[in-house]
Amino acid sequence: MGSLRMDTDYENTLDENAEPVRELTKGQRRVLGVLVEKALTTPDQYPLTLKAATSGANQKSNRDPVTNYSENAVWDLLDQLRELGLIAVVHTESGRTERFRHYVRKRYPFTEPQLAIMTELMLRGKQQLGELRSRASRMVSIESLDQLRSELTSLVEQGYVRSNGPLERRGIEVDHNLYPASEQAPTFEASAPETVETSASPAASAMPRRSENVASGPETVALQATVESLKSEVEELKASMEIVQDELAQLRNALGV
16 A cells, blocks of 8 residues: 555545545445545544554444444455545654545545535445434534525435435435445335315315315424424434544543543
């Protein structure tokens, strides 16, 4: 595996002549996601050593599924990503240990929030919007669900993200779209259908229907909206708790506790 010395301008400048990589294996996604995540959350420890990349890939929090890659396996995955032009091996001036940096900004036209979104999806797979915003915000600030939807809309249009319904609908799940043909992408849970107004004759609309529920008035609509809002808040709280647990575990490791 050859080594390079590259400056950050080269690393962060989009190469418009380079074809973006549209398919990545499970292992490639995990290792690439780790490099981007650590670059954004712990820049003082980046670029990563082989040992740090392996530890990050097997991290028990903010990963799904939890894995147990060996250093040899991670080395092979890093080599594959280097051949794809997505990472490079570098030597820092402070030591001889080989370290690894990603070139995602060079190969993909992502905004910084989109970079965080794609990284989170590579590390955890499909998730609902509230969870995704909270987790991706560890890396890059995403101020609101509206901002998240705007970034996701662009990613869907570019073919990097898929969803199981309109992004404006509550309970929607999104996932990356980097699955190779040899890997079956996870299926989505069925989303709630939109309420559709259908035309009917005045006589028919005046007749009571057995399927109609009294709980369809304004008060119930408001209650349903409140419940959905609370669900979204719970999702964000769960994601935030996972982040706190992850940061606590990293602190304990740093202190040798």
